[in-house]
Amino acid sequence: MGQSEAPVNPYRIGEAAAMLGVSADTMRRWVDAGRVAAERDEHGHRIIPGAQLAAFARELARPENAEAEGRPSSARNRFPGIVTDVVLGDVAAQVEIQAGPFRVVSLISRESAEELKLVPGTPATAVIKSTNVMIERR
Numbered sequence: 001m002g003q004s005e006a007p008v009n010p011y012r013i014g015e016a017a018a019m020l021g022v023s024a025d026t027m028r029r030w031v032d033a034g035r036v037a038a039e040r041d042e043h044g045h046r047i048i049p050g051a052q053l054a055a056f057a058r059e060l061a062r063p064e065n066a067e068a069e070g071r072p073s074s075a076r077n078r079f080p081g082i083v084t085d086v087v088l089g090d091v092a093a094q095v096e097i098q099a100g101p102f103r104v105v106s107l108i109s110r111e112s113a114e115e116l117k118l119v120p121g122t123p124a125t126a127v128i129k130s131t132n133v134m135i136e137r138r
Contacts (some may be wrong), residue, residue: 099125
């Protein structure tokens with residue numbers, strides 16, 4: 001593949017896996033099954049063009065949408081994970097969730113934390129609806 005033919009933002013299998021929060025073996029299985037298309041670089045390594053990886057990531061996220069679970073919601077950012085820490089205050093609670101490689105910390109009312117019975121080890125989903133999200137480019 002020549003310089004002018006190189007895909008924009010190509011990712012090697014391990015890099016693509018890290019972006020999606022899965023193992024390299026899972027990524028290889030998806031490529032082998034044809035779920036996401038890969039090409040070979042000049043060294044014979046499998047690479048996934050960035051645009052194709054982005055489309056596949058969107059496809060993966062669809063089942064997590066509230067509509068698929070029968071709970072209509074305007075929030076689209078859902079991070080399923082496990083509660084790793086809960087700090088109860090007089091009025092508020094700080095809840096920490098590990099969602100794949102992401103640590104999500106939220107402040108909610110103590111009453112809500114108690115009603116949801118949030119304790120370390122509880123499965124939970126961080127649902128994020130925000131008008132102010134910072135983006136950093138790596």
